[in-house]
Amino acid sequence: MQTTRRANLAVPDSEGRCYTLAYAAIAGLFALWGLMQWDFGILLFRFAAFFGLTPWQSSLIGAVFSITYFALAIPASLLHRRFGFKLGVIFALSVSALGPFLIYPSITEHGCGYFLGAVAVMGVSWPLLETSLNPLAAAVGPRRTAVRRVNLVQAFSSVGLAAGYFVGEWLIPAHFEWSIKTLATSTALPFVAVGLAILVLAFLIDKVPFPANPVHGRLRDEISALWRDRFFRLFVLAIFLFQLAQSIVWSVTVAYSMQELPGTTPGFGTKMLVVCGLLYALGRFGGAALMPRIAPAKLLAASLAIAIVLISAAALGGTTGLGCLVAMSLFMAITYPTLFGLAVGDLGATAKLASGVLVTATGLGAFLAPIFLNLPLGPARFAILAAVPCLLAVLACAVYVSRTKP
Numbered sequence: 001m002q003t004t005r006r007a008n009l010a011v012p013d014s015e016g017r018c019y020t021l022a023y024a025a026i027a028g029l030f031a032l033w034g035l036m037q038w039d040f041g042i043l044l045f046r047f048a049a050f051f052g053l054t055p056w057q058s059s060l061i062g063a064v065f066s067i068t069y070f071a072l073a074i075p076a077s078l079l080h081r082r083f084g085f086k087l088g089v090i091f092a093l094s095v096s097a098l099g100p101f102l103i104y105p106s107i108t109e110h111g112c113g114y115f116l117g118a119v120a121v122m123g124v125s126w127p128l129l130e131t132s133l134n135p136l137a138a139a140v141g142p143r144r145t146a147v148r149r150v151n152l153v154q155a156f157s158s159v160g161l162a163a164g165y166f167v168g169e170w171l172i173p174a175h176f177e178w179s180i181k182t183l184a185t186s187t188a189l190p191f192v193a194v195g196l197a198i199l200v201l202a203f204l205i206d207k208v209p210f211p212a213n214p215v216h217g218r219l220r221d222e223i224s225a226l227w228r229d230r231f232f233r234l235f236v237l238a239i240f241l242f243q244l245a246q247s248i249v250w251s252v253t254v255a256y257s258m259q260e261l262p263g264t265t266p267g268f269g270t271k272m273l274v275v276c277g278l279l280y281a282l283g284r285f286g287g288a289a290l291m292p293r294i295a296p297a298k299l300l301a302a303s304l305a306i307a308i309v310l311i312s313a314a315a316l317g318g319t320t321g322l323g324c325l326v327a328m329s330l331f332m333a334i335t336y337p338t339l340f341g342l343a344v345g346d347l348g349a350t351a352k353l354a355s356g357v358l359v360t361a362t363g364l365g366a367f368l369a370p371i372f373l374n375l376p377l378g379p380a381r382f383a384i385l386a387a388v389p390c391l392l393a394v395l396a397c398a399v400y401v402s403r404t405k406p
Contacts (some may be wrong), residue, residue: 023149025208026137026155029089032201033129034160035095035167037124038277053110062369068123070363076131077356080397081102081349084213084248085136086205092128093202100195134337135344135351141169145147147296147341154337155284161277164272222350231405232354235343236361238397242335243365244372245387245394249274249311251373256380260317265335272322276329283333297402300338304395307331311388317381319397325384328400335394336362342401 048058080088098120106114137153138146216222226232253276254269261268283303290299307328316326343358344351374385 006093014343016034018395019209019211021208022210023137023140023153025205026133026140028201029129029133030153030157031160031163032198033126033133033158034277035164036126036160037157038161038164045114047106050107051110051115053112057263059370062114065119065291065371066363066367067124069127070360070367072124073127073131073359073363074353074356076128077352077359078219079108079128080135080355081130081216081219081352084166084210085139086210088128088132089136089210090202090205092125092203093133095128095200097195098196099125100191100198103191116136122315123334127359128365129351130362131355132231134340135355136210138341138345138351146345147338148291150341151291151334152343153282154287155288155333156286158277158280158333162257162274162281165193165274165277172199200296216349219353222353225350226347226354226357230287231401232343232347234397234401235339236357238394239336239339239343239358240361240365241390242332242394243362244369245365245390246332246336247366247369248372248390249325249384251369252380252383253325256314256384257320257322260322261319272326275326279326279329280333283330284337287334287338295402296334296338296342297398297405300334301395301402304391304398307335308388308391308395311384311391315381315385317379321381323374332391339397342405350381 043048048061053061057403074087079091098121102114102118105111106118122318133153134150139152141149158256223311254266257265257269257272258262285298287303294302309329312326314321314328316324340355340358344354347354374381
């Protein structure tokens with residue numbers, strides 16, 4: 001593979017190899033991943049009504065999906081460790097394509113079993129993608145810029161989240177009382193097109209040069225090394241707490257909008273979530289731009305401090321409170337990719353296993369958020385304060401890392 005000095009175009013690693021195309025592919029896959037995340041939420045909500053599922057059954061499906069997400073993260077990292085990133089990504093995309101294909105019979109046959117199958121294969125494919133993309137973004141360049149690269153590609157997942165709102169309106173019509181024949185044409189066939197597009201993407205990814213799979217030592221030695229790394233243990237805890245806090249905040253945004261602005265509809269709250277996704281993208285692009293001048297851990301600490309002030313102000317309610325709640329996404333945006341990049345940026349071959357542990361912590365945080373929200377926390381403007389202790393702990397972690405980690 002060629003080497004180059006054109007830093008504005010190439011992304012050379014520590015040995016001078018150029019993976020610019022791979023880096024672009026990673027950004028595109030992050031956008032796809034974000035789009036799929038958003039549309040899964042719409043899919044679950046709309047199809048629950050289509051199949052006549054009770055709220056309890058719908059929440060059970062969501063819980064099963066979350067459990068699958070974090071339960072398969074470490075097995076997914078072991079797959080990447082054994083066969084390399086490229087095969088793991090292609091396998092993840094191939095599995096992802098099955099989900100849209102299964103939507104067709106779920107509509108045309110009105111079969112909930114097909115829909116559950118689609119949910120299951122998406123639950124398998126997402127941890128495969130996430131455990132590969134983050135460490136891969138860190139691996140396609142020098143270690144000193146790994147955190148910046150992870151932030152930059154993660155920004156595209158936020159772009160995908162926002163785009164998912166519009167794609168979802170195309171894939172999933174608002175009125176499921178239409179005839180099966182009409183739904184098959186308007187909804188099922190577009191999903192088949194999406195499945196075919198994902199398969200084509202997997203074929204194209206196979207043509208992109210990725211970093212070679214490094215030589216690994218014994219698995220138990222890698223596990224032992226990660227366990228002894230106090231910084232890594234700290235990052236695992238911080239990512240868990242942050243995901244818990246973010247899930248709490250975003251889960252109550254729709255309810256917050258309706259309670260604090262009487263007369264608004266759930267659709268307005270959904271649009272606020274889209275704005276949050278766009279602010280996440282802006283925050284990550286901005287964070288990546290600032291990191292050459294400000295150390296990532298210091299920038300993270302400053303951003304978290306502002307986010308905590310904003311979420312505290314959101315407890316005041318009203319239009320101003322909603323503005324603070326939405327604006328907080330701009331400053332929380334760099335938290336996850338920065339923590340992930342700092343955790344895996346200098347681990348070398350062990351980064352694959354580490355990624356599985358970090359994604360497991362992420363999934364656990366998202367899974368436990370609904371449990372917190374079922375506690376008697378009062379109105380939404382008070383419920384969001386449950387995220388403050390979590391963010392304070394992550395802030396303490398960022399300050400500690402900025403002062404002690406080389």
